[in-house]
Amino acid sequence: MLNVKYNLTTCSSYLTDMAAGFNAVSSQKVEIKNNQFVFPKSVGEGTFACYDVDTGLAVVIMDCIFFDDVNFIRLPAEINYFHAMSFNLTNFSFMVNKDGKEKQLEGESWRNKIFYSTSKTELSWIAPATIPIRMVVLLLSREWVINKYRLKKQQSHIPYQKELLEDVPLQFTLDLDLETVMLTQEIITSTPPDFLVKLFYKGYAKRLIALALEREAGYSNSIGTLKYHDVLTIIDAKKSIEDHLERPIPILDDLAKNCSMSSSKFANMFKAMYVKSYLQFFQELKMEKAAELLKKNFEIVDVAKSVGFVNQSHFTKVFKEYFRMPPKAYRDAAVKH
Structure with a gap:
């Protein structure tokens, strides 16, 4: 010692x-x-x-x-x-x-x-x-x-x-x-x-x-029913996914199993902690990262791969739903300014 x-x-x-x-x-x-x-x-x-x-x-x-x-x-x-x-x-x-x-x-x-x-x-x-x-x-x-x-x-x-x-x-x-x-x-x-x-x-x-x-002093909310160990487990799982946004979002059932939880428990706790659903939270993270890369004039195919999309068409569809414009138009507008 x-x-x-x-x-x-x-x-x-x-x-x-x-x-x-x-x-x-x-x-x-x-x-x-x-x-x-x-x-x-x-x-x-x-x-x-x-x-x-x-x-x-x-x-x-x-x-x-x-x-x-x-x-x-x-x-x-x-x-x-x-x-x-x-x-x-x-x-x-x-x-x-x-x-x-x-x-x-x-x-x-x-x-x-x-x-x-x-x-x-x-x-x-x-x-x-x-x-x-x-x-x-x-x-x-x-x-x-x-x-x-x-x-x-x-x-x-x-x-x-x-x-x-x-x-x-x-x-x-x-x-x-x-x-x-x-x-x-x-x-x-x-x-x-x-x-x-x-x-x-x-x-x-x-x-x-x-x-x-x-x-x-009694001015904030009580802990409620969330278990401390479960909270730390979800925090660690979230950090692991954030560090590897180039990978596809893990399937909820698989991730929950790895965390020794049921899918419903994991999903409910994740939303209680981060307000958004598991899928929405990481989809938005990926789109924000994609936007940063497009602003740097990266090729769309490379951007898609960098945020874990194998199919460029699927990436374009998700990006357009999030930003209300396709990635090419977003990149052109950003580069122009």
């Missing part, structure tokens, strides 16, 4: 400090490039990144696996200036040490998947070897928390408002809901262009905090 010690901060020094923790216990060194870890093959793979997005606000994105158990040990600070709010989509239970006391945080449920703590409190949790870790951690300064949460207003209804204002060492958990899960997943899987990174993650981070605190 790698016992990685680090400190809680809200700036780029977080990655530097975390890398030093890895390198103190591993023979092969973790490097930092473009705000991300570059793992040696013996340590892990995937994304472990940190972006400063505002004064006093940073976003950590973990979508990785480790090849040995890693015990992340956060050292207690002398001052309580820094806060961390983690949104955990990892599908297992965490054993968290909180001030020397172990507590089991359920993993395969909606409950206790958002964890809030301040820097005076010590904390450790274990990432098991070969288990995918999927998590967003927001690093916040106390000043940012007070100003953005508007804690000084009497009726702010923020959970633990009194404790946050008094700046006492604090740790608490909140429950996930569907909207928070989907937003967290979107943060993990998105790759904004370099010039938009700060703005992109800043907006998402503030929305994520607002959703969690609104729900705890």
Whole structure:
């Protein structure tokens, strides 16, 4: 097991400090490039990144696996200036040490998947070897928390408002809901262009905090009957299809079977999560991608293949139904302008 010690901060020094923790216990060194870890093959793979997005606000994105158990040990600070709010989509239970006391945080449920703590409190949790870790951690300064949460207003209804204002060492958990899960997943899987990174993650981070605190204060909808594991399964299936729009849309019955669901359950859950039906959702994605390629003056036969249509006539028919004009006319108009 790698016992990685680090400190809680809200700036780029977080990655530097975390890398030093890895390198103190591993023979092969973790490097930092473009705000991300570059793992040696013996340590892990995937994304472990940190972006400063505002004064006093940073976003950590973990979508990785480790090849040995890693015990992340956060050292207690002398001052309580820094806060961390983690949104955990990892599908297992965490054993968290909180001030020397172990507590089991359920993993395969909606409950206790958002964890809030301040820097005076010590904390450790274990990432098991070969288990995918999927998590967003927001690093916040106390000043940012007070100003953005508007804690000084009497009726702010923020959970633990009194404790946050008094700046006492604090740790608490909140429950996930569907909207928070989907937003967290979107943060993990998105790759904004370099010039938009700060703005992109800043907006998402503030929305994520607002959703969690609104729900705890009773302002958002309840979870309902959707099962947490089923939601993650559908999110993964959707991401897999989005990554390969050049392939035909999988048959619903086959996809549902692969997800260990009935076709009706999968279809109903997909529509509950994404508003549109399964077929409509991906057909529209394909048409939007096709439109982008036509604007770049691609040949229609190549565009059709790029969005998973074997038959060009079928592609033309679907495109015309969606955009109210055939692809050639759409391309000619776009290129002309």
